[in-house]
Amino acid sequence: MENFIQNTVQSQKVFYRYFRKKGFKRFLKENILETDGSNEVKAKSIALGVFVGLTPLWGFHTVIIIFLASFFKLNKALSYMSTQVSFPAFIPFIIFLSMLLGAPFAGGVTNFENQTLDTSLVKNNLIQYVIGSLILAIVSSLVLGLVSYFIFQQAHSKAKEEK
Numbered sequence: 001m002e003n004f005i006q007n008t009v010q011s012q013k014v015f016y017r018y019f020r021k022k023g024f025k026r027f028l029k030e031n032i033l034e035t036d037g038s039n040e041v042k043a044k045s046i047a048l049g050v051f052v053g054l055t056p057l058w059g060f061h062t063v064i065i066i067f068l069a070s071f072f073k074l075n076k077a078l079s080y081m082s083t084q085v086s087f088p089a090f091i092p093f094i095i096f097l098s099m100l101l102g103a104p105f106a107g108g109v110t111n112f113e114n115q116t117l118d119t120s121l122v123k124n125n126l127i128q129y130v131i132g133s134l135i136l137a138i139v140s141s142l143v144l145g146l147v148s149y150f151i152f153q154q155a156h157s158k159a160k161e162e163k
Helices: 002-022 024-033 039-054 061-071 076-086 088-106 119-124 126-162
Strands: none
Touching: 039 061, 039 076, 039 126, 061 076, 076 088, 088 119, 088 126, 119 126
């Protein structure tokens, strides 16, 4: 297990090094806008990546997204990049939103006053967290997939006008 976690962290370091080396504009142009595939495939890749990135399968996102992107014949790089919505700075917010969204469906109400957002809170309300994270993943992937589709459509029509 320790080896698996180390490999996952290493793969994220490689991605960030690659991203930093190219710069944001060049990375965006070469790896997203000018890649093969339709705008629909790109949007589906982003939606799948966001969905997997927000599920409570911490540590397995890389393996799962590569398998699913290959299975559904989607853009693997774009899908992997989209799973990075769950990078460490956002994890407390993701957990909080998941707990908040899962409360009405799990039959409980979590009072966040005088509580710390840590693993014991999640362990005590595991069903609520899992249901909430799946709701958050579905809604976020649908919204970001649709938004990215319209952005790709706009960029595509602009590129046609320039030619």
